[in-house]
Amino acid sequence: MALDQLHEGDEKEMGFLDHLEELRWHLVRSVVSIVVFTVLAFLAKDFFWDVLVMGPTNSDFWTYRKLCELGQLVGSSSLCIDDMNIIIQNRTLQGQFLVHIKSSFVAGLVLAFPYTFWEIWRFVKPGLRNNEKKASRGVVWVVTLLFLLGVFFGYFVVTPLSINFLYNYTLSDQIQNILDVTNILGTVATLSLACGLMFQLPVASYMLSKAGIITPELMKRFRRHAIVVILIISAIITPPDIMSQILIAMPLTLLYEISIFISKRVNKKRDQELYES
Template identity: 50%
Template structure:
């Protein structure tokens, strides 16, 4: 049976359509997660646990900077002062399952965006669909850039700071595997979603909820919010917060520019 025109679809038809899009998304994530589970040893040893070792690229470059400035830094240590341990019977299995699911979500993100776009696009005008063809590529690119930023910047900064923070020599950092993976997962996922800010602003501007004037007016409040967000997803040292805050502020400025373009195009069409 031919698919109904979007204007002829009832509310229940839209829900049914959405349900099938979500089913395909879940199937894609599960399929990719299955492959991630099969290659879990490689994923854990070469990706998840890589920031524990001091030959990780971030530590190498930051150590060179510290040596250039002639300051002592934990980035130049020979090893990370922490031990990853498991204290529950199903701890390693649970870590494997959830890491595979996260990997399935990250790798399937372009397809997830594609399915969501297929659900939204029928409600747009032809010219709007034409000008939004790069949506999947741009949103996926921003997401993956954010994921890389979270993995190579936020994650190693957090691990290095927290592993070297000590209240007494009597206390050893024997970190539970769920706590460690939770830090890596939240850093990577949060950064990936934060980097979607320009896309979010684009759609909020399209529906009239946001304008460039509003973004400019509340820029100082956004600065405070960015600093708070940076403090949440990074360790509580000023350098790490500044490193994380800079790209977010750049994204906010880019979002203002995007919002201005959307409003300009809407006014041009109205004329």
């Protein structure tokens, strides 16, 4: 009897070690994909730095041109940005090289995200029940799509508006804004990645609703609080005009409403399953 229990313990231990080994290879493949895309971004320095990172600092950036066109339609010249005049400097000997590596790594994270999440999902999926697998069908595509939409929104909307406002904000005419190259990279990377994660709100709503942590009634009760928070965030990260704040607040509010709808569907389906059982 003791021998049988020992064998059972060995099998459980080997099963646990097998899971660790499987997780290790999923992580290894994920890291390799990030490294590969990082190297590709490092080699394509002119595009990833001059076009992408430095893009929001130029007055001919796509967002600024579209804002100017919108301003012409509504008769507001304040939306047109003619000349940014941003001065960027490097203050350390190794600064530009380190920034090159950091910017390539950020690009590698974004480009490798779909594959990395797919690897993580491949590890998690076998441990789910059949109904959970069915309910989470297509999750890789949804998470990837929302992440990329968030990154694009952060890069083309939040980042240029924030750079324009913060760079032109002055305490005194005697103070000149001269940006460090690391600060530009940090602003572009942080805002873009933060929006990519923020756009996962519908997915988070779905998972929390499945777990019974949140309900649509709870989200509706705090809707006004959420809208106030969204407006405050929009006012902080955008120039002081109502049009820019609306451009930021509308997608975030829409995401919150979508999350309420998702939570409602999840709770309705769960109640129906409990009633049938």
